[in-house]
Amino acid sequence: MGLCPKPQPRYFCEASPVTLGYNLTMKVKIKLFATLRKFGPEEQVMELPEGATVEDAIQRIDIPGNLPLLKIVNGEHRPPRHLLKEGDELALFPPIAGGGEGAPIGVLSESCRKDHLLMPG
Numbered sequence: 117m118g119l120c121p122k123p124q125p126r127y128f129c130e131a132s133p134v135t136l137g138y139n140l141t142m143k144v145k146i147k148l149f150a151t152l153r154k155f156g157p158e159e160q161v162m163e164l165p166e167g168a169t170v171e172d173a174i175q176r177i178d179i180p181g182n183l184p185l186l187k188i189v190n191g192e193h194r195p196p197r198h199l200l201k202e203g204d205e206l207a208l209f210p211p212i213a214g215g216g217e218g219a220p221i222g223v224l225s226e227s228c229r230k231d232h233l234l235m236p237g
Contacts, residue, residue, distance in 0.1 A: 171196035
């Protein structure tokens with residue numbers, strides 16, 4: 117007995133995409149700003165599995181988990197568990213204006229809505 121209990125078209129089988137011979141992935145543009153550039157190129161396109169989160173992308177870059185980050189997806193502040201989609205742009209910033217717990221974080225960047233100051237809410 118294989119992964120599917122009876123012969124079915126492959127796309128109805130509940131096995132993972134990898135076991136079926138294809139892989140569901142998506143491409144996300146990653147931008148690193150300021151001191152984060154030491155973890156990789158300023159801009160890169162990363163291939164991630166569908167269903168990947170902001171946190172998954174950060175782990176793939178090998179940015180230490182204890183480093184506070186401002187996470188912007190398509191110009192909007194997002195939490196680590198936010199699901200990414202094909203073509204999303206994830207911009208990562210180190211703390212600005214002190215960086216301590218509870219300190220306000222502001223970002224001014226062309227990739228994150230021109231001429232707007234973003235403040236996490």
